[in-house]
Amino acid sequence: MAGSMRVRAKEKDGVVTVKALITHPMETGLRKDGDGNVIPAHFIQEVTATVGGEVVFTANWGTGVAKNPYLSFKYKGSKGDLLTLAWTDNQGHSDALEVEVK
């Protein structure tokens, strides 16, 4: 699932604001296709943000997060930090992206 993420991180007054968009179907497992078959649940369960090996923020998601999820959070950091954002879904897929804080 490489290339599933777009991430921006910008520092101001010691606070880094991270904004991320992830391409993912986020299927609830409650919907049916045209033939009446249930579409299996397929959703991101966890997104972690690490800086220098330290976890600064973790998101646990259920099926109630919208398709192609957007996530924004803030942490105390600095310009030049290398921030890694990584997700895993309930079917074992994953992706990770490292960005430099601007």
Next chain:
Amino acid sequence: MDRRTFLTAGLGLGTLFVAGSVHAAWPKDAFEAQESGALIDMLAGSKPAPSDAITITAPDIAENGAVVPIAVSTTLEDVTRISIVVEQNPLPLTSTYDLTPDSVPYVSTRVKMQKTSNVVALVEAGGKSYSGVREVKVTIGGCGG
């Protein structure tokens, strides 16, 4: 992730190992809860105290329930967790966020809403639970089905 989900994930062993270890903390019971009152008790451990220090930013009316932007911020100190609950959804818990001492207590995402509902933000701060609530009216539901 429990043993059953773990075993039925049906992917390569290497992937399974990674997924299993990463998901150790994923609160399965809370995400599967269907009744928001019980869910909030489960997450908060007791009745959360209503707090004016929690701000929920959301539209008053969401035209498309499939994509409703929600942001939660708070001036409470020592925040360790923020959860976003949509009371009227089939599975009310949308997401829960674990914060660290480096975090600033702010999170923004987009959730699905089946119909008009209260959106509850649960905040754990300094070992206590607080809640904020805001109603969002939905004109077209977005949980599919």
